[in-house]
Amino acid sequence: MNKKITSSALAALIIAGSASFTAFAAMDNGTVVIGDKAFDLAYANDSINDPEITSAVIAGGAIYVKDFNGNWINNVTGETTSAGIIPAVVYKNTKGETKFDAADTSVTAIKEASYLKTFTSITNSITNTSKVIYLTAVDQYGEAYDIKTDSSYKVTATINGIPLSDTQVNLTTDNNMAKIALNKDLVENDVIVIKLDKFDKDVNTSGAKLISEVSTNFVVAKAKLSQLNLTSEKPVTEFNNEDIIYNKITQNDGAILTTDMIKFNINPKTSATVASDVTVTASLRGGSDADKNDIMISAKSTKEGMYEVTPYVGTTFDAEGTIKAAKFDVTTTVNGIATTIDSITLPKLKVNTKTVTNLVIRNAHNEVIQENGNNVTALVYRNGVLDNNLTVEKLNIDGKLSTTTPVKSLRFNAEEAGNYIVRLSVNGTIASKDVVAISEVTSLASIELGDNITDNSIIANEMTPVYRVIGVVDNKWDKIISDTSGWTIEAKNKEGTSFDSFANIVYYKHDAKGVIIDATIDDAEGIAVKFAPSATSVNSLESDTTLTIKVGNKTISSTDVITDTLDVTVRAKSKVKSIILADNKISTISGASVKKEIVIIDQYGKAITDPTMVKVLYGSKTTATVSYDDRAKKMYITYFGEAIGTDTIVVKSLTEPAITATANISIGDNTNINTIVFNKNNYKVYNDANNDVLDGSVALTYKINDGDIDVPTNALHVISDSKLVTVTTDGSVINVKAKAGVNTATTGIGSDTIITISVLTANGKTDSINLTFSDDVSIVTPSTVAIKDTVDENKDLAGTQLIIGRDEKGNVVNETTGQITLLGVDQYGNKDIDVTTDTTWTSSNSEIAKVDANTGLVTAVKPGKTTITGFYKGNLYTIEVVIPEVK
Incomplete structure (x- = not known):
């Protein structure tokens, strides 16, 4: 014979002889087809059947093997083949023969008509509000049976052993199920027995045969809660610390719902608020009206803000099976009515x-x-x-x-x-x-100007004024701030020459940085003499000059004048003694600039801040200017590239030409730009959801060649999505804000949406920055919060000291309270946001000084020291409060 089963296929079949097979409408895995015959593994491996197997091979026909993955393999080629080429066969195993149609399918059999064999399940249950059950069934083949109720069905029911009438039990068909409804009031713990019979014909026909039956028992339970129905009560006031009724929950028919079952999930939506800042309660409406059993939902906040509240019934808010009502917002404000x-x-x-x-x-x-x-x-x-x-x-x-x-x-x-x-x-x-x-009525007792000024604190031609605080006390020896409208002051040298406008009497105060500045009598902290080194009378002094300053409460020559005298040495005006350039090798491009620090030192070793004391010489390729930055308190020289090439800049003293500094300038084209990098932006950009006027903007800056070159924006390409943002430029600043009309509702921008801004140089250098636009409420970042610097009244001592009753000079002042202020920065970069009232304040010794827990206002009680502590979002801030003894 010229056909055989390959050794690999036979080996696979024999090795797997102990495997189990699943037979449905196709031959088992591990079957061998030889022509029009097929054998399972156990049958083929039995030596008794060798003659039959050999005979089938001799008879000819294709040989296929069905492996244990259900794939048919061609015995000759060893390749997987489609089941569609398998012929109709007579299949043999140890149990007998089975015919299979072509393509490995069962021979179609003629089945008898389906009929209901067994009722299989009951859906729903009987409660005091739900009086319906549904039954399903299967036929004699185990397939789902579509129930069509007719006269061959019979239903009966009893309640606590008492049969119900036909009108109290109703049998219908619903979605291929038998629906049985009871028309009878039920109460908790009633015992219900329902029986349904299926006959082969009309139940009233003689000889009707029972095919299937089902009987089920129920003990009536109360209905389970399925939902919480929330209805607004339209609150008329929403003040902090007041009970406000917001909603009602109507009772679900038949379901148990009591006030103690209702819990609340609270999500604070305002900065500096937590869930415990609001208490939400459920209580019955009460009274005698029909709605007396309504459950009323009320809220009382201890801190104004917005809180999202979701009523629920369950063990926890996120537990499986928890029933939740619609969420609602509790928004409260402080009652603004004063009492x-x-x-x-x-x-x-x-x-x-x-x-x-x-x-x-x-x-x-x-x-x-x-x-x-x-x-x-x-x-x-x-x-x-x-x-x-x-x-x-x-x-x-x-x-x-x-x-x-x-x-x-x-x-x-x-x-x-x-x-x-x-x-x-x-x-x-x-x-x-x-x-x-x-x-x-008190009277002026003395004016005290203090010690003579002999150091280098006053130098002719300096721009910054110098103040000398005057001690003014009355006949009670209290410090006072007098009306100085009749006071006089004179400044003369030893020859008696007057130096007008050099010294003036002014009221003073401290600014936010603690620097003395001019004030009005309304906000004055005291009286001072203000010296102006730049006054015409002294600004050109070439040598040190001592002036005698006299201050009186009236004309100096008056016999009853109260006066004091002070000698002030005005040092000769500054002269340039050295010029130091931060960098003397400068690289830039045409049309751009480079800004570098320049330090000019005078004969006193002090930095000169007057740019007019030097002159800049330059060639045809560059220009340069020297300027003073009042904020940075530094002098700068700015080089401007005018044309490609090289040039030399010389800075020289106007009065001492030999004193110079030189810088060599290289002006290239755009290839001189190596990098462009945005400076980091730490803040979000505010985009109001409804009002464009409230939108914030951000000023972006960048560095070229790590800050060595200042290239204006008009020499760059700024790339952005013009549909979402508006970009304007000013010098080297790129201003970005949300486009008018753009908000969360229209585009999603505002809800922490990221917008990318890019810059591109002419020679292909680029950088991008992602800006986050948000409409979230302002939230102060705790790490930025600090005590306002003006609170500290002893800056020479570590920590923060608040002194109530004396000023920084030790003079007695009329005050019994002091205000502590905490300031911080929010996520939008807004500075100096006051969080004092969001802080909890305590005093370590209230017998020395008390502090309002909510406002940070400190009130002196008696002399001594105590520590005031503020607690804000996990951070502590301490201030030493000193109440000096006044004798």
């Missing part, structure tokens, strides 16, 4: 000397609120009648008169001695407070 004004204890006032004290207004919940100046009235009484000899001015946080801005303090000024009552009130409210003000 009380904090007590004010004034020190004894001095006639024509102003005294400032803090004003604190609270609402019914003892919260500090803001009231504009035009809403606060101060009436002054003396001897029971209105009096205008004591004025009370309302000041804002900046110490300016308040009309349409919130009042932070009051300034008292008595023009006559006497006992006054100041009645403070907030218009249209019950808030009022009487303040006792007693004023007395």
Whole structure:
């Protein structure tokens, strides 16, 4: 014979002899087809059947093997083949013979008609509100059976053993299922028995045969809660610290729902708020009306803000099976209606000397609120009648008169001695407070100018003024700020020559950096002599000159004048002694500039800040200018490339031509640009969801060749999506903001959307920066928060010291309180955001000084030291408070 089963195929079949097979509508895996015959593995491997197998091979026909993955293999080629070429065969195994049609399929058999064999499952359950069950079935082949209820079905039911009538039990078909509905009121714990029979014909026909039946029992349970139906109660007020009803939940018919089952998931949406800042409760409406069982949802916040609230029933909010209502927002604000004004204890006032004290207004919940100046009235009484000899001015946080801005303090000024009552009130409210003000006449006792000035602090022709604080005390030995309108000052040398405009009497204060500056009498911290080294009378002095300064409270020649004298040595005007260039080899391109530091030193070893004291010489390829940066407090020289080539820049002293500094300049084309890199931007860009006017912008800057060359934006290509952002340029600054009309609703920009801005140089150097646009509320970054520097009244000592009762010179001042302020930066780069009221304040010793836990206002109690601590978002801020003893 010329046909055989390949050894590999036979080996595979024999080795797998112990494997199990699955037979459905195709031959088992491990089958051998020889012509029109097929044998399973066990049959073919039995030696008793060798003659039959050999005979089949001799009879001829193609040989195929079905491997254990169900693939047919051609015995000759060893390749996988389609089942479609397998012929019809007689299949033999140890159990007998089976015919298979071509393509390895079962011989189609004639099946009897399907009929309902068994009821298989019951869906739904009987409760006091749900009185319907559904039944499914399978036929004699185990296939799903489509139920069509007719007269061959019979249903019966009992409640607690009592049969129901035909009208109380209804059998219908629903979606190929038997639907049985009970028309009978049920209560909890009723026992229900339902039986359904299926006959082969009409149940009332003689000889009807029962085919299938099902009987099921139920104990009636109360319906389970399926949903929470939330309806708004339209709250009319939404004030902090007040119970506000927001919604109601109506009872689900038949389901148990009590107030203690309802819990709340709270998501704070305002910066500096947490979930515990609001309490949400569920309670019954009560009363006698039909809606008395409605569950009312109310909220009470202890900190104003927005909170997202989701009522739910379940073990936890995210647990499986938890039933959640629709979420709603609780938005609260501080009740702005004033009810009380904090007590004010004034020190004894001095006639024509102003005294400032803090004003604190609270609402019914003892919260500090803001009231504009035009809403606060101060009436002054003396001897029971209105009096205008004591004025009370309302000041804002900046110490300016308040009309349409919130009042932070009051300034008292008595023009006559006497006992006054100041009645403070907030218009249209019950808030009022009487303040006792007693004023007395004092007289100027002394003026103290301090030690002579002999160092190099005043140099002719310097631009920065020099202040000398004057000590002014009255006959009570208290420091006072007098009216200086009649005071006089003179500055003369030993020959008696006057140096007008060199020295003036001014009021002074400290700026935010602690530097003394001019002030008005309204916001003055004291009186000072202001020396102007740049005044015409002294700016050209070539040698050191000593001037005698006299200050008097009236004409110096008056016999009763109170005066003091001070000798001031004005050093000869600065001269250039050396010029130092930060870099004397400069590379730039035509049309660009390079800015480098230049240091010019005078004969005193001090840096000169007057650019006019030097001259710049240059050739035809470049120009250069020297300038002073007041913010950086440095001098700079800026080189401008005019044409390609090389050039030399010489900086020389105007008065000493031999004193020079030289820089060599190389001006190339665009190939001189090696890199361009955006400077890092740490902040998001605010894009309001609705109002374009509120949109923020960002100023982007870049460095070329690591900052060595300043190339203006008009020499670059700025690339952005003009549909989303607007880009404007100014010098070397790229300004970007969201395009008008672009917001979250239209494009998604604003909801932490990233927009890419790119720059491209003429020679193909490029860089990009990703800007995040957001409409999130401003949130101060905790790491940026710091105590406002003006709080520290002893900057020479480590830490922060707040001194109440004396100034930085140790002079007694009329104050009993001090304000601590915390400032930070938000995610948009906005600086100096006040988070003081978002901080919790405590005092380590309230017997020395108390602090308002919410406002950071410190009130002195008695002499001593204590530590005030502020807690803001996990960070602690400490201030040493000193209450000096006043004798």
